[in-house]
Amino acid sequence: MIKSVLPNIINQHAEGEQCHWRLFISGELAFFDGHFPEQAVLPGVTQLDWAVKLGCDAFGYNANVATLEVLKFQQLILPNTYVDLVIEHQPQKSKLTFSYRDGDKRFASGRIVLKGAMNTERAS
Secondary structure (H helix, E strand, C coil): CCCCCCCEEEEEEEEEEEEEEEEEECCCCCCCCCCCCCCCCHHHHHHHHHHHHHHHHHCCCCEEEEEEEEEEECCCCCEEEEEEEEEEEHHHEEEEEEEEEECCCEEEEEEEEEECCEEEEEEE
């Protein structure tokens, strides 16, 4: 995975096996540089990296990805945008299901299958 530089987290809450983050995607993030000259967009690999990092921290996994399933990028995330990242944990399958959205607008979604057991020191 790439070196994580997380966006500005406006707020976060968890309920059961689901976590929700409200994010501000600042145009100042280096990820926008050169991607693309005509219209800067947040790279999909960055979105995936954030989902892995935040999801693994929230649910107590090492960031050791086995595979990705049904990865979709439906709409572009532009600079200076607010988005919601919602991650649902499926502990019996060692999976994290994520989606980036804002209301009814969906930006990206997918499932992350993780290798290995959960950390014994689960993050809160």
